[in-house]
Amino acid sequence: MESALEQIAIYGGVALFCILVVWIYLRKQKRESKIVEEKINKAKQEGLFEPVSLHPVIDINSCIRTGACVSACPEKDIIGIKDGKATTINASKCIGHGACFHACPTQAITLCIGTEKRGVDLPHVNQNFETNVNGIYIAGELGGMGLIKNAVEQGKQAVENIAKYHKLPHHAEFDLIIVGAGPAGISASLTAKKHNLRFTTLEQDTLGGTVYTFPRQKIVMTSAMDLPL
Numbered sequence: 001m002e003s004a005l006e007q008i009a010i011y012g013g014v015a016l017f018c019i020l021v022v023w024i025y026l027r028k029q030k031r032e033s034k035i036v037e038e039k040i041n042k043a044k045q046e047g048l049f050e051p052v053s054l055h056p057v058i059d060i061n062s063c064i065r066t067g068a069c070v071s072a073c074p075e076k077d078i079i080g081i082k083d084g085k086a087t088t089i090n091a092s093k094c095i096g097h098g099a100c101f102h103a104c105p106t107q108a109i110t111l112c113i114g115t116e117k118r119g120v121d122l123p124h125v126n127q128n129f130e131t132n133v134n135g136i137y138i139a140g141e142l143g144g145m146g147l148i149k150n151a152v153e154q155g156k157q158a159v160e161n162i163a164k165y166h167k168l169p170h171h172a173e174f175d176l177i178i179v180g181a182g183p184a185g186i187s188a189s190l191t192a193k194k195h196n197l198r199f200t201t202l203e204q205d206t207l208g209g210t211v212y213t214f215p216r217q218k219i220v221m222t223s224a225m226d227l228p229l
């Protein structure tokens, strides 16, 4: 009789402990969801919820709430976890590191430009970065492709192609005019120098483009790249 009572007490204790753990977990999840929901509402009021350019799109059927995307993102509050699923918060602040995409173990994230509500007009360029306006090339952020590394590579390739295809003699003062001295423009200018093109670089502000205006102590996510010369 005594051992049966003891057994009931043990099983009851274990069951109570399990219920307590689940309760604490659900309460924590509810509290975190509420915080994320408040941030989403604030983002909506400030017009930051709707993405303007590259941003993560989450397939909630594949999301298993590991939170890896949230930890991987070097920016703050682009993604959060609400009701057990990842969701975007300040999507328009996404600058396209792509870290969330790589971190997700279930491939629930895709990186997209534009949304159903807000389309993004991108210039039409061919594989040499020449636009449909003959002789005008676009590289870097303006072409819709963020990130320093991409801008550097595109600036370099655009000028490599100009050097290759535009060898016709002309009477103009310059072979090439580069507008903007951000990563794309600097890379384009160095490539132009490498090919002995007669060029000038016009900058309305400061050398370095957006990078020059990064907030202090910002973590810059990038990888090794080759600058011409």
Ligand SMILES: Cc1cc2nc3c(=O)[nH]c(=O)nc-3n(C[C@H](O)[C@H](O)[C@H](O)COP(=O)(O)OP(=O)(O)OC[C@H]3O[C@@H](n4cnc5c(N)ncnc54)[C@H](O)[C@@H]3O)c2cc1C
Pocket: 095, 139, 140, 141, 142, 145, 146, 147, 148, 149, 151, 179, 180, 181, 182, 183, 184, 185, 202, 203, 204, 205, 206, 207, 208, 209, 210, 211, 214, 215, 219, 220, 221, 222
């Ligand atoms: C807050 C923030 C954080 C970021 N963090 C990262 C990061 O960690 N890692 C990363 O890889 N990328 C990051 N990026 C993105 C990165 O900065 C850009 O992708 C990159 O600077 C693009 O280079 P770009 O040369 O194409 O353009 P920009 O850097 O924008 O340079 C364009 C230049 O052109 C000039 N210009 C524009 N119009 C004219 C005109 N009419 N006449 C003369 N000059 C003109 C501008 O003044 C500017 O200097 C971040 C962006 C932001 C906003």
